Amino acid sequence: MRAVEARAACGELEAFQGRTVVIKFGGNAMVDEDLKRTFAQDVVELWRAGLRPVVVHGGGPQISALLDRLDLEVRFEAGLRVTTPEIMDVVRMVLTGQVQRELVGLINLHGPFAVGMTGEDAHTMTAVRRAAWVDGEPVDIGLVGDIVEVNPDTVQALLGQGRIPVVSPVARGTDGQVYNINADLAASALAVALDAEKLVMLTDVEGLYANWPHSPEVIEHLTAGELEKLLPELASGMLPKMEGCLRAVQAGVRMAHVLDGRVPHSVVRGVFTHDSSGTTVVPDQEQGDARPSAMRPVVED
Secondary structure, eight states: OHHHHHHHHTTTTGGGTTOEEEEEEOGGGGTOHHHHHHHHHHHHHHHHTTOEEEEEEOOHHHHHHHHHHTTOOOOEETTEEOBOHHHHHHHHHHIIIIIHHHHHHHHHTTSSOEEEEETTGGGOEEEEEOOEEETTEEEOOBSEEEEEEEOTHHHHHHHHTTOEEEEEOEEEETTSOEEEEOHHHHHHHHHHHTTOSEEEEEESSSSOEEETTTEEEEOOEEEHHHHHHHGGGSOTTTHHHHHHHHHHHHTTOSEEEEEETTSTTHHHHHHHOSOOOSEEEEOGGGTTTOOTTOOOOOOOO
8 A cells, every 4th residue: 555655665664663563354354356355455564564474364255155065054153164074174174275275376476475384384373173052052063163272383484584474374283183263263262372563454344333233333342351341241152252352352362353345445544643533452451551553663672
């Protein structure tokens, strides 16, 4: 974007040098060709501005489309896809063989930047079977995992080489099984392990609504404590995203931001400006001075 390039030329982006930003790519931006291209441009803009972007992608629409073609049942419980062993094969094939390769290709149209990997690679992510409840009752969601350990060495090595890691949310379990990981929660866990400055979640709505469907008002700013109180009341589609934001800021990520991925260049605006829409979540201790979408400057020792 011209505005970002102009600020970079003036030296205004020096405060962002070397900061890691983890971006969860999903929603409508994954199926709209123009939005996919502008997302790739945004990621490269961050890299050129001196940040270290890491992309974690979903693949829900593509997985559902192939499951429909294969006449396999598509079912969700507690906001998560119920994953049988048969569906797990489809998940791995679509995420790593289709969605990741396309995204890597779009980023690499701008230069030799992106490298694809999965949570399985080099034991980057380790998971256990995730428990889920609906209306207070446990439900079986199959091979869906919750991350219990992240080894960021491989991602850090790629970042150190000037690459942009593009990560598929698949992880090997402590039991040797391979698990489907919700991309929002995978991005959150990776952001924590990388000590990221910011976690950015793309979604298909303007942000977290205050009283949906009765009001379109978006909650612009939340502390971790405020979000924790709201979490049990959230709709299933927004629940993993906000849970991921909460986990991240509680574990040290400076800021989590939910952005409307239907808006072109929302990532660049969300990272660099104060006027982007969406919902910002900050740690409790920062509620007095945090500004939406603002990054804290790097302080040299």
